[in-house]
Amino acid sequence: MTKIQPQPGILDIAPYVGGQSKIDGVTEVVKLSSNENPFGPSDKAIEAFRRAGHDLHRYPGTDHRALREAIGDVHALDPARIICGVGSDEIITFLCQAYAGPGDEVIHTEHGFSMYRISTLAAGATPVQVPETDRVVDVDAILAGCTDRTRLVFIANPGNPTGTMVSERELRRLARSLPERALLVLDGAYAEFVDGFDGGAALVKPRGNVVMTRTFSKLYGLGGLRVGWGYGPTDVIDALNRIRGPFNLSEPQLATAEAALRDRAFAQKCFSENARLRVWLRDALIEQGLEVDESHANFVLARFADAAEAEACDEFLKSQGLLVRRVGGYGFPNALRITVGDESGCRRVVHAIGQFKGVGG
Protein backbone atom coordinates (compact mmCIF):
# COMPACT_ATOMS: atom_id res chain seq x y z
CA MET A 1 0.00 0.00 0.00
CA THR A 2 1.36 3.36 -0.95
CA LYS A 3 1.78 6.04 1.68
CA ILE A 4 1.44 8.70 -0.98
CA GLN A 5 -1.91 10.41 -0.59
CA PRO A 6 -3.31 13.69 -1.94
CA GLN A 7 -4.19 16.48 0.51
CA PRO A 8 -7.30 16.05 2.68
CA GLY A 9 -10.46 16.90 0.74
CA ILE A 10 -9.10 16.06 -2.70
CA LEU A 11 -10.56 12.55 -2.84
CA ASP A 12 -13.95 13.88 -1.64
CA ILE A 13 -14.28 15.71 -4.94
CA ALA A 14 -16.72 14.09 -7.34
CA PRO A 15 -15.22 14.82 -10.77
CA TYR A 16 -17.15 17.44 -12.77
CA VAL A 17 -19.35 16.03 -15.51
CA GLY A 18 -19.85 18.34 -18.47
CA GLY A 19 -22.88 18.48 -20.75
CA GLN A 20 -23.01 15.60 -23.21
CA SER A 21 -22.07 16.57 -26.76
CA LYS A 22 -22.46 13.33 -28.75
CA ILE A 23 -25.11 10.68 -29.23
CA ASP A 24 -24.00 7.28 -30.54
CA GLY A 25 -25.20 6.75 -34.08
CA VAL A 26 -26.60 10.28 -34.53
CA THR A 27 -24.69 12.71 -36.74
CA GLU A 28 -26.87 15.81 -36.48
CA VAL A 29 -27.04 16.65 -32.81
CA VAL A 30 -28.69 19.78 -31.40
CA LYS A 31 -26.71 20.50 -28.27
CA LEU A 32 -28.77 22.29 -25.65
CA SER A 33 -26.91 20.86 -22.68
CA SER A 34 -24.11 23.32 -21.88
CA ASN A 35 -25.62 26.81 -22.17
CA GLU A 36 -23.53 27.57 -25.23
CA ASN A 37 -24.33 30.40 -27.65
CA PRO A 38 -26.28 28.91 -30.59
CA PHE A 39 -24.79 31.59 -32.87
CA GLY A 40 -21.19 30.66 -32.00
CA PRO A 41 -18.57 33.36 -31.49
CA SER A 42 -18.55 36.74 -33.27
CA ASP A 43 -16.81 36.79 -36.67
CA LYS A 44 -14.53 39.50 -35.31
CA ALA A 45 -13.48 37.20 -32.48
CA ILE A 46 -12.69 34.40 -34.93
CA GLU A 47 -10.65 36.83 -37.02
CA ALA A 48 -8.67 37.99 -33.97
CA PHE A 49 -8.02 34.36 -33.02
CA ARG A 50 -6.62 33.64 -36.51
CA ARG A 51 -4.42 36.73 -36.47
CA ALA A 52 -2.99 35.81 -33.06
CA GLY A 53 -1.85 32.48 -34.52
CA HIS A 54 1.06 34.22 -36.27
CA ASP A 55 2.67 35.09 -32.95
CA LEU A 56 2.40 31.75 -31.21
CA HIS A 57 6.17 31.62 -30.72
CA ARG A 58 5.93 34.66 -28.42
CA TYR A 59 5.09 34.45 -24.73
CA PRO A 60 1.94 36.38 -23.90
CA GLY A 61 1.91 39.53 -21.82
CA THR A 62 1.40 38.95 -18.11
CA ASP A 63 -0.73 41.91 -17.04
CA HIS A 64 -3.69 41.51 -19.46
CA ARG A 65 -3.82 45.26 -19.72
CA ALA A 66 -5.59 45.57 -23.09
CA LEU A 67 -8.33 43.14 -22.11
CA ARG A 68 -8.80 44.71 -18.68
CA GLU A 69 -9.08 48.13 -20.30
CA ALA A 70 -11.66 46.86 -22.78
CA ILE A 71 -13.69 45.39 -19.91
CA GLY A 72 -13.32 48.68 -18.06
CA ASP A 73 -14.61 50.61 -21.11
CA VAL A 74 -17.61 48.40 -21.77
CA HIS A 75 -18.67 47.98 -18.14
CA ALA A 76 -17.50 51.35 -16.77
CA LEU A 77 -15.19 49.69 -14.22
CA ASP A 78 -11.68 50.47 -12.98
CA PRO A 79 -9.28 48.17 -14.91
CA ALA A 80 -6.94 48.14 -11.90
CA ARG A 81 -9.56 46.17 -9.98
CA ILE A 82 -10.03 43.51 -12.66
CA ILE A 83 -8.28 40.13 -12.90
CA CYS A 84 -8.54 37.79 -15.90
CA GLY A 85 -8.46 34.02 -15.67
CA VAL A 86 -8.84 30.74 -17.52
CA GLY A 87 -12.62 30.92 -17.42
CA SER A 88 -14.34 32.28 -14.36
CA ASP A 89 -13.67 28.80 -12.99
CA GLU A 90 -10.07 29.88 -12.46
CA ILE A 91 -11.15 32.99 -10.57
CA ILE A 92 -13.31 30.77 -8.33
CA THR A 93 -10.29 28.51 -7.77
CA PHE A 94 -8.07 31.52 -6.91
CA LEU A 95 -10.64 32.81 -4.42
CA CYS A 96 -10.82 29.48 -2.60
CA GLN A 97 -7.05 29.07 -2.64
CA ALA A 98 -6.43 32.59 -1.36
CA TYR A 99 -9.17 32.82 1.26
CA ALA A 100 -10.10 29.35 2.49
CA GLY A 101 -8.09 26.47 3.89
CA PRO A 102 -8.37 23.61 6.39
CA GLY A 103 -10.86 24.47 9.15
CA ASP A 104 -12.54 27.22 7.10
CA GLU A 105 -16.07 27.06 5.73
CA VAL A 106 -17.33 28.05 2.30
CA ILE A 107 -21.05 28.50 1.75
CA HIS A 108 -22.87 27.56 -1.42
CA THR A 109 -26.62 27.25 -1.88
CA GLU A 110 -28.71 24.14 -2.40
CA HIS A 111 -28.85 24.37 -6.21
CA GLY A 112 -25.58 26.26 -6.61
CA PHE A 113 -22.95 25.68 -9.32
CA SER A 114 -20.89 22.53 -8.65
CA MET A 115 -17.52 24.27 -9.12
CA TYR A 116 -17.95 26.05 -5.76
CA ARG A 117 -17.83 22.76 -3.91
CA ILE A 118 -15.01 21.34 -6.04
CA SER A 119 -12.78 24.40 -5.54
CA THR A 120 -13.56 24.51 -1.82
CA LEU A 121 -12.52 20.90 -1.32
CA ALA A 122 -9.45 21.40 -3.50
CA ALA A 123 -8.37 24.17 -1.12
CA GLY A 124 -8.82 21.86 1.88
CA ALA A 125 -11.77 23.87 3.22
CA THR A 126 -15.24 22.63 4.16
CA PRO A 127 -18.22 23.25 1.86
CA VAL A 128 -21.44 24.19 3.66
CA GLN A 129 -24.68 23.86 1.74
CA VAL A 130 -27.63 26.07 2.70
CA PRO A 131 -31.21 25.72 1.42
CA GLU A 132 -32.90 27.87 -1.22
CA THR A 133 -36.60 28.77 -1.06
CA ASP A 134 -38.64 27.72 -4.09
CA ARG A 135 -35.50 27.60 -6.22
CA VAL A 136 -34.41 31.12 -5.23
CA VAL A 137 -31.37 32.02 -3.13
CA ASP A 138 -32.50 32.74 0.43
CA VAL A 139 -30.43 35.39 2.20
CA ASP A 140 -31.71 34.49 5.66
CA ALA A 141 -30.78 30.84 5.12
CA ILE A 142 -27.27 31.95 4.13
CA LEU A 143 -26.95 34.14 7.21
CA ALA A 144 -28.17 31.26 9.38
CA GLY A 145 -25.42 29.09 7.83
CA CYS A 146 -22.64 31.58 8.63
CA THR A 147 -20.22 30.95 11.49
CA ASP A 148 -16.99 32.63 12.52
CA ARG A 149 -15.28 30.10 10.24
CA THR A 150 -17.10 31.30 7.12
CA ARG A 151 -14.64 32.75 4.62
CA LEU A 152 -16.53 32.76 1.31
CA VAL A 153 -20.15 32.79 0.19
CA PHE A 154 -20.82 31.88 -3.46
CA ILE A 155 -24.00 32.99 -5.22
CA ALA A 156 -24.70 32.74 -8.93
CA ASN A 157 -27.09 35.51 -10.00
CA PRO A 158 -28.94 34.55 -12.17
CA GLY A 159 -28.62 31.05 -10.78
CA ASN A 160 -27.63 27.93 -12.70
CA PRO A 161 -29.62 25.66 -13.19
CA THR A 162 -32.58 27.62 -11.76
CA GLY A 163 -32.39 30.77 -13.92
CA THR A 164 -33.88 32.73 -11.01
CA MET A 165 -32.49 35.94 -9.51
CA VAL A 166 -32.11 37.45 -6.08
CA SER A 167 -32.60 41.22 -5.80
CA GLU A 168 -29.79 43.72 -5.35
CA ARG A 169 -31.48 44.87 -2.17
CA GLU A 170 -31.29 41.38 -0.68
CA LEU A 171 -27.68 41.02 -1.74
CA ARG A 172 -26.83 44.36 -0.18
CA ARG A 173 -28.42 43.17 3.06
CA LEU A 174 -26.37 39.97 2.84
CA ALA A 175 -23.10 41.82 2.22
CA ARG A 176 -23.83 44.11 5.17
CA SER A 177 -24.64 41.25 7.54
CA LEU A 178 -21.84 38.77 6.71
CA PRO A 179 -19.27 37.86 9.36
CA GLU A 180 -16.30 40.23 9.33
CA ARG A 181 -13.87 37.82 7.68
CA ALA A 182 -16.20 36.54 4.96
CA LEU A 183 -16.15 37.53 1.30
CA LEU A 184 -19.32 37.47 -0.84
CA VAL A 185 -18.72 36.21 -4.38
CA LEU A 186 -21.35 37.14 -6.96
CA ASP A 187 -21.01 34.85 -9.96
CA GLY A 188 -22.39 36.77 -12.92
CA ALA A 189 -21.85 34.10 -15.58
CA TYR A 190 -25.34 34.90 -16.94
CA ALA A 191 -25.48 38.61 -16.06
CA GLU A 192 -25.19 39.57 -19.76
CA PHE A 193 -28.60 38.00 -20.42
CA VAL A 194 -30.37 40.33 -17.97
CA ASP A 195 -31.39 43.70 -19.39
CA GLY A 196 -29.57 46.55 -17.66
CA PHE A 197 -28.03 44.33 -14.96
CA ASP A 198 -24.49 45.13 -13.79
CA GLY A 199 -23.85 41.66 -12.35
CA GLY A 200 -23.45 43.13 -8.89
CA ALA A 201 -20.67 45.59 -9.76
CA ALA A 202 -22.40 48.40 -7.88
CA LEU A 203 -22.17 46.32 -4.70
CA VAL A 204 -18.45 45.71 -5.17
CA LYS A 205 -17.54 49.36 -5.41
CA PRO A 206 -18.53 50.76 -2.01
CA ARG A 207 -17.71 47.63 0.01
CA GLY A 208 -14.58 45.71 0.90
CA ASN A 209 -16.21 42.29 1.04
CA VAL A 210 -17.82 41.67 -2.36
CA VAL A 211 -16.26 40.22 -5.52
CA MET A 212 -17.96 39.70 -8.89
CA THR A 213 -16.95 37.03 -11.42
CA ARG A 214 -17.87 37.11 -15.12
CA THR A 215 -17.19 35.00 -18.19
CA PHE A 216 -16.81 35.05 -21.95
CA SER A 217 -18.21 31.51 -22.13
CA LYS A 218 -21.90 32.29 -22.32
CA LEU A 219 -23.20 35.39 -24.14
CA TYR A 220 -19.94 35.77 -26.09
CA GLY A 221 -19.99 32.16 -27.25
CA LEU A 222 -16.39 31.48 -26.20
CA GLY A 223 -16.73 28.53 -23.82
CA GLY A 224 -13.99 26.71 -25.73
CA LEU A 225 -11.57 29.63 -25.42
CA ARG A 226 -11.57 29.68 -21.58
CA VAL A 227 -11.58 33.33 -20.51
CA GLY A 228 -13.28 34.86 -17.48
CA TRP A 229 -12.64 37.74 -15.15
CA GLY A 230 -13.21 39.05 -11.67
CA TYR A 231 -13.80 42.53 -10.27
CA GLY A 232 -13.21 43.27 -6.61
CA PRO A 233 -11.58 45.37 -3.92
CA THR A 234 -7.94 46.27 -4.66
CA ASP A 235 -6.54 44.10 -1.86
CA VAL A 236 -8.49 41.05 -3.03
CA ILE A 237 -7.41 41.49 -6.66
CA ASP A 238 -3.84 41.92 -5.44
CA ALA A 239 -4.00 38.65 -3.46
CA LEU A 240 -5.47 36.75 -6.42
CA ASN A 241 -2.81 38.10 -8.76
CA ARG A 242 -0.09 36.69 -6.50
CA ILE A 243 -1.31 33.13 -7.04
CA ARG A 244 -2.20 33.60 -10.70
CA GLY A 245 0.33 32.06 -13.07
CA PRO A 246 1.91 34.97 -15.00
CA PHE A 247 1.12 33.31 -18.33
CA ASN A 248 -2.32 31.94 -17.41
CA LEU A 249 -3.86 33.41 -20.57
CA SER A 250 -2.36 33.09 -24.05
CA GLU A 251 -2.35 35.88 -26.62
CA PRO A 252 -5.04 34.14 -28.74
CA GLN A 253 -7.24 34.03 -25.64
CA LEU A 254 -6.63 37.66 -24.76
CA ALA A 255 -7.01 39.04 -28.29
CA THR A 256 -10.09 36.95 -29.07
CA ALA A 257 -11.90 37.88 -25.86
CA GLU A 258 -11.14 41.57 -26.46
CA ALA A 259 -12.47 41.44 -30.02
CA ALA A 260 -15.61 39.65 -28.83
CA LEU A 261 -16.21 42.24 -26.15
CA ARG A 262 -15.76 45.13 -28.59
CA ASP A 263 -18.26 43.65 -31.06
CA ARG A 264 -21.30 45.20 -29.38
CA ALA A 265 -23.60 44.61 -32.36
CA PHE A 266 -23.12 40.84 -32.20
CA ALA A 267 -23.49 40.79 -28.41
CA GLN A 268 -26.71 42.80 -28.74
CA LYS A 269 -28.09 40.40 -31.34
CA CYS A 270 -27.35 37.38 -29.13
CA PHE A 271 -28.93 39.14 -26.16
CA SER A 272 -32.18 39.99 -27.99
CA GLU A 273 -32.57 36.61 -29.66
CA ASN A 274 -32.09 34.89 -26.31
CA ALA A 275 -34.57 37.18 -24.57
CA ARG A 276 -37.20 36.55 -27.25
CA LEU A 277 -36.74 32.78 -27.51
CA ARG A 278 -36.43 32.26 -23.76
CA VAL A 279 -39.96 33.57 -23.28
CA TRP A 280 -41.25 31.58 -26.26
CA LEU A 281 -39.61 28.38 -24.99
CA ARG A 282 -40.94 28.75 -21.47
CA ASP A 283 -44.49 29.48 -22.64
CA ALA A 284 -44.42 26.52 -25.01
CA LEU A 285 -43.17 24.15 -22.30
CA ILE A 286 -45.80 25.34 -19.85
CA GLU A 287 -48.37 24.62 -22.54
CA GLN A 288 -47.07 21.04 -22.61
CA GLY A 289 -47.88 20.76 -18.92
CA LEU A 290 -44.39 21.34 -17.50
CA GLU A 291 -43.55 23.66 -14.64
CA VAL A 292 -41.03 26.31 -15.65
CA ASP A 293 -39.95 29.36 -13.62
CA GLU A 294 -39.26 32.61 -15.42
CA SER A 295 -35.60 32.46 -16.45
CA HIS A 296 -33.15 35.35 -16.53
CA ALA A 297 -30.40 33.35 -18.22
CA ASN A 298 -29.93 31.44 -21.51
CA PHE A 299 -31.64 28.26 -20.38
CA VAL A 300 -34.86 27.16 -18.74
CA LEU A 301 -35.40 24.55 -16.04
CA ALA A 302 -38.31 22.32 -17.02
CA ARG A 303 -39.83 20.38 -14.14
CA PHE A 304 -41.62 17.09 -14.78
CA ALA A 305 -44.04 15.09 -12.60
CA ASP A 306 -41.21 12.96 -11.23
CA ALA A 307 -37.68 11.72 -11.88
CA ALA A 308 -38.87 8.79 -14.00
CA GLU A 309 -40.70 11.10 -16.41
CA ALA A 310 -37.74 13.49 -16.66
CA GLU A 311 -35.43 10.58 -17.41
CA ALA A 312 -37.76 9.06 -19.97
CA CYS A 313 -38.14 12.42 -21.70
CA ASP A 314 -34.36 12.87 -21.75
CA GLU A 315 -34.01 9.45 -23.42
CA PHE A 316 -36.69 10.32 -25.97
CA LEU A 317 -35.01 13.65 -26.76
CA LYS A 318 -31.73 11.84 -27.29
CA SER A 319 -33.39 9.48 -29.74
CA GLN A 320 -34.43 12.61 -31.68
CA GLY A 321 -30.88 13.98 -31.70
CA LEU A 322 -31.57 16.53 -28.98
CA LEU A 323 -29.22 16.88 -26.02
CA VAL A 324 -30.38 18.62 -22.85
CA ARG A 325 -29.00 18.47 -19.33
CA ARG A 326 -30.05 16.24 -16.46
CA VAL A 327 -29.72 18.12 -13.21
CA GLY A 328 -30.19 15.45 -10.53
CA GLY A 329 -26.77 16.42 -9.18
CA TYR A 330 -28.12 19.92 -8.56
CA GLY A 331 -31.06 18.66 -6.50
CA PHE A 332 -33.50 18.42 -9.42
CA PRO A 333 -33.94 14.74 -10.29
CA ASN A 334 -37.36 15.58 -11.78
CA ALA A 335 -36.12 18.32 -14.10
CA LEU A 336 -34.19 18.93 -17.30
CA ARG A 337 -32.21 22.08 -18.03
CA ILE A 338 -32.66 23.19 -21.62
CA THR A 339 -30.40 25.80 -23.19
CA VAL A 340 -32.19 28.43 -25.27
CA GLY A 341 -31.04 27.49 -28.77
CA ASP A 342 -31.68 29.29 -32.03
CA GLU A 343 -35.25 29.36 -33.30
CA SER A 344 -35.04 25.99 -34.99
CA GLY A 345 -33.42 24.36 -31.94
CA CYS A 346 -36.13 25.72 -29.67
CA ARG A 347 -38.90 24.57 -32.01
CA ARG A 348 -37.40 21.11 -32.33
CA VAL A 349 -37.09 20.56 -28.60
CA VAL A 350 -40.65 21.76 -27.97
CA HIS A 351 -41.99 19.59 -30.78
CA ALA A 352 -40.17 16.54 -29.42
CA ILE A 353 -41.38 17.10 -25.87
CA GLY A 354 -44.89 17.45 -27.29
CA GLN A 355 -44.49 14.08 -29.00
CA PHE A 356 -43.17 12.60 -25.78
CA LYS A 357 -46.12 13.96 -23.86
CA GLY A 358 -48.45 12.71 -26.57
CA VAL A 359 -50.18 16.06 -26.98
CA GLY A 360 -48.33 18.14 -29.55
CA GLY A 361 -47.10 15.42 -31.91
Ligand SMILES: *Cc1c(COP(=O)(O)O)cnc(C)c1O
Ligand atom coordinates in the same frame (compact mmCIF):
# COMPACT_ATOMS: atom_id res chain seq x y z
C1 LIG B 1 -20.93 28.51 -17.07
C2 LIG B 1 -20.78 29.01 -15.70
C3 LIG B 1 -19.60 29.63 -15.30
C4 LIG B 1 -18.55 29.95 -16.31
O1 LIG B 1 -17.51 29.13 -16.30
P1 LIG B 1 -16.26 29.47 -17.21
O2 LIG B 1 -15.17 28.83 -16.44
O3 LIG B 1 -16.10 30.96 -17.25
O4 LIG B 1 -16.51 28.88 -18.54
C5 LIG B 1 -19.50 30.13 -14.01
N1 LIG B 1 -20.52 30.01 -13.15
C6 LIG B 1 -21.68 29.43 -13.51
C7 LIG B 1 -22.80 29.39 -12.54
C8 LIG B 1 -21.82 28.90 -14.79
O5 LIG B 1 -22.97 28.30 -15.13
